[in-house]
Amino acid sequence: MDKIKQISNKFIEENTYFLELITELKQSFSSNEVIVPMRHHHDFPNPEVNADSTLLLMPAWNPSKNAGVKIVTVSPENGQFDLPSIQGTYIYFDAVKGSIKAILEAKSLTVIRTAAASALASSYLSREDSSTLLMIGTGALSINLIKAHAAVRPIKNVFIWGRNFNKAVAISEALKNENFTITPIRTIEEKIAEVAIVSCATLSKTPLILGKYLQKGQHIDLVGAYKKDMREADDETISKASIYLDTFQGGLKESGDIVIPLQNETLKKEDIKADLFQLCSNQKSGRNNQKEITVFKSVGHALEDLAAVNYYYNKFINEYNL
Structure with a gap:
C-alpha cells in the first residue's frame, strides 16, 4: 500500500499561482464530470463561547479518477483564542481503489480555493x-x-x-x-x-x-x-x-x-x-x-476543493519526484 501523502498549509501557501489555480477551477466547472452531492451543514451549540459552531462535510467524486471529502468546522468566536474561525482536513481518495492518496490541511486550501x-x-x-x-x-x-x-x-x-x-x-x-x-x-x-x-x-x-x-x-x-x-x-x-x-x-x-x-x-x-x-x-x-x-x-462548493486538491497533489508529486 502506498504511503499516504501529508500536504501541509505551508506547502499549499508556497505553491499557489492564482492564474494556474483559477484555470483549474474553470476547467472543472466547464467539464461537468464531477459529481457533488449537497453538502452536510450541521450547526451545533458551543455554550462556552455563547455561539453556535458549524460542521461541514463536503464530498465530491470524479468517477474512476479521484474523490475526496472536506471536513470543516467554523467557529465564529475563535478570535478570542487567537485562532482562525475555519479549521479542517481534506481526505483525498483514489476513486477506483478507494484508497487514501493524501491528507491535506484544509485551512489554506479553503481560503485559497475560495479566493480563486x-x-x-x-x-x-x-x-x-x-x-x-x-x-x-x-x-x-x-x-x-x-x-x-x-x-x-x-x-x-x-x-x-x-x-x-x-x-x-x-x-x-x-x-x-x-x-x-x-x-x-x-x-x-x-x-x-x-x-x-x-x-x-x-x-x-x-x-x-x-x-x-x-x-x-x-x-x-x-x-x-x-x-x-x-x-x-x-x-x-x-x-x-x-x-x-x-x-x-x-x-x-x-x-x-x-x-x-x-x-x-x-x-x-x-x-x-x-x-x-x-x-x-x-x-x-x-x-x-x-x-x-x-x-x-x-x-x-466541493468541486472547488477537489479541483484545488488535484492541483496541489500534482505539484506535491512533482516537487518530490514521487
Whole structure:
C-alpha cells in the first residue's frame, strides 16, 4: 500500500499561482464530470463561547479518477483564542481503489480555493479595466482575495477595512511589496463609491454594503455570510444588481444574502442570471455592459476543493519526484 501523502498549509501557501489555480477551477466547472452531492451543514451549540459552531462535510467524486471529502468546522468566536474561525482536513481518495492518496490541511486550501473562485467569477463579471478594489474584512481570506482579484484584473489601488483597524494596517504591511498600493481605511463609506470591485468576507449579521452608495459599473464579491441569518449586502444592493452564484445548489439555500431577499421578494429565483457552471461552459454570459452592477455570491462548493486538491497533489508529486 502506498504511503499516504501529508500536504501541509505551508506547502499549499508556497505553491499557489492564482492564474494556474483559477484555470483549474474553470476547467472543472466547464467539464461537468464531477459529481457533488449537497453538502452536510450541521450547526451545533458551543455554550462556552455563547455561539453556535458549524460542521461541514463536503464530498465530491470524479468517477474512476479521484474523490475526496472536506471536513470543516467554523467557529465564529475563535478570535478570542487567537485562532482562525475555519479549521479542517481534506481526505483525498483514489476513486477506483478507494484508497487514501493524501491528507491535506484544509485551512489554506479553503481560503485559497475560495479566493480563486471569486477571481474566476470576476473574470466574467467585473469590468476588464478594473484597477481599484475595496476589501471589507481582515480575516484569513482577505490577503488571498486581494491577490486573486489582482491576478485577473489590473488592480493598482487596494483599500482595506475591518472592525479592527490595526488588522487592516497589518495586512497592508504584509502586502506592501505587491504590484499595487494598499491603504487601510477607517470607514467603508469613504471609498465604496470610488472602487471598481468590492470584495467582502466577514461573519456579519447586518449588511455592510449598502446599495445607496453603489455606482454604475461596479462588481460586488460576497464571500462571507455563510448562514441564513447573516448578510453582507442590503436589499437595495440586490435590487440594483445582476445576481450570480457560485452554484444554484448551495447559493439558493445557505446564505442570508440570497435567502432573505428571496423570502421578502426583493429577489426572484428566475432573476438570478447564472452560476459558475453556466458561465464557465458558456451557457450564459457574464457582464453585459460597462454600466451594469454585478453581484457574485459565493457559499463554497466541493468541486472547488477537489479541483484545488488535484492541483496541489500534482505539484506535491512533482516537487518530490514521487
